[in-house]
Amino acid sequence: MSVAVQEPVQAFRTDRDGLALEEMVDEIEHINILKDQARKELERQMGDTSQFDAEKDKTQFRNYEEANDRVKNFYKEQHTKHTVAYNLKARNDFKCKTRAEMTIWEAMEKLNTLIDESDPDTELSQIEHLLQSAEAIRRDGKPRWMQVTGLVHDLGKLLFFFDAQGQWDVVGDTFPVGCAFDEGIIYGNKSFAENPDFNDPIYSTKYGIYTPGCGLDNIMLSWGHDEYLYHICKDQSTLPKEALAMIRFHSFYPWHSAGAYNWMMGPGDEEQLASVKAFNPFDLYSKSDEKPKVEELKPYYMELINEYFPQKVIKW
Ligand SMILES: O[C@H]1[C@H](O)[C@@H](O)[C@H](O)[C@@H](O)[C@H]1O
Ligand SMILES: [Fe+2]
Numbered sequence: 682m683s684v685a686v687q688e689p690v691q692a693f694r695t696d697r698d699g700l701a702l703e704e705m706v707d708e709i710e711h712i713n714i715l716k717d718q719a720r721k722e723l724e725r726q727m728g729d730t731s732q733f734d735a736e737k738d739k740t741q742f743r744n745y746e747e748a749n750d751r752v753k754n755f756y757k758e759q760h761t762k763h764t765v766a767y768n769l770k771a772r773n774d775f776k777c778k779t780r781a782e783m784t785i786w787e788a789m790e791k792l793n794t795l796i797d798e799s800d801p802d803t804e805l806s807q808i809e810h811l812l813q814s815a816e817a818i819r820r821d822g823k824p825r826w827m828q829v830t831g832l833v834h835d836l837g838k839l840l841f842f843f844d845a846q847g848q849w850d851v852v853g854d855t856f857p858v859g860c861a862f863d864e865g866i867i868y869g870n871k872s873f874a875e876n877p878d879f880n881d882p883i884y885s886t887k888y889g890i891y892t893p894g895c896g897l898d899n900i901m902l903s904w905g906h907d908e909y910l911y912h913i914c915k916d917q918s919t920l921p922k923e924a925l926a927m928i929r930f931h932s933f934y935p936w937h938s939a940g941a942y943n944w945m946m947g948p949g950d951e952e953q954l955a956s957v958k959a960f961n962p963f964d965l966y967s968k969s970d971e972k973p974k975v976e977e978l979k980p981y982y983m984e985l986i987n988e989y990f991p992q993k994v995i996k997w
């Protein structure tokens with residue numbers, strides 16, 4: 682307990698004789714929570730521009746070394762099972778059918794039960810994470826297309842309810858398959874030791890099946906929510922190319938944050954990188970923001986959805 686909380690305890694002790702110390706501590710904690718809420722409300726009313734909750738500083742996000750076993754087991758499984766063969770099959774399955782027909786909002790509600798096992802930074806449901814991201818983008822005065830991108834960027838996690846084999850082929854960071862796994866991937870390349878591609882004579886070489894400069898649109902990123910939603914939005918939305926880059930590569934942390942795989946970049950990829958980097962803070966740091974009030978925000982976002990997804994019912 683901090684010193685600031687202990688001082689009032691002393692004061693209460695003399696004033697309010699007889700009240701059990703524990704009860705007083707509870708009361709003080711409650712007062713502190715109320716003070717915190719009041720402070721946040723005041724900041725909000727004064728148009729505070731600090732985008733994200735100051736209590737969690739940026740270095741506290743994505744701390745995988747100290748993550749719980751759920752996260753560690755998730756990555757072990759993901760790194761063991763994502764192979765070139767699996768990737769080809771998943772892409773083929775995707776093209777062969779429509780899994781469901783739903784509006785964007787229905788899809789958000791369906792995702793409400795999914796808690797992402799790969800994520801050390803949030804225990805919230807996905808609808809809340811989507812609204813937190815969109816709200817952070819909106820607060821920062823970014824354009825409407827970017828706000829709606831924040832709102833939908835993780836909707837690809839719907840895959841979990843359709844063809845997925847678990848969460849390992851839906852969520853988590855992405856990385857290319859078909860060439861050597863880079864040290865910049867979470868838990869390093871040794872994490873792939875049991876992956877059948879790890880010792881493959883071609884896939885284990887630096888460039889593998891690719892040519893340097895081939896361009897990120899021409900590689901096989903590990904299949905998951907980014908790639909799935911990218912294809913859906915490319916065909917069924919009017920979102921600009923910057924938004925499509927944000928969606929497609931937002932989980933490719935080894936590239937956009939660790940500087941790995943630059944040798945793959947081709948024409949237009951510098952611009953894609955700039956888009957993804959502009960989007961990333963809103964996705965990551967908004968995770969510590971207040972829980973959004975879904976019903977209050979719905980009318981605003983319904984308008985945005987209708988603007989960028991004109992056909993309303995999406996083929997998933
Ligand atoms: O755990 C998170 C989560 O699954 C996100 O949706 C994804 O985009 C991130 O890359 C990942 O680290
Ligand atoms: Fe994501």
Ligand SMILES: [Fe+2]
Binds near residue numbers: 810814834835964
């Ligand atoms: Fe996200």
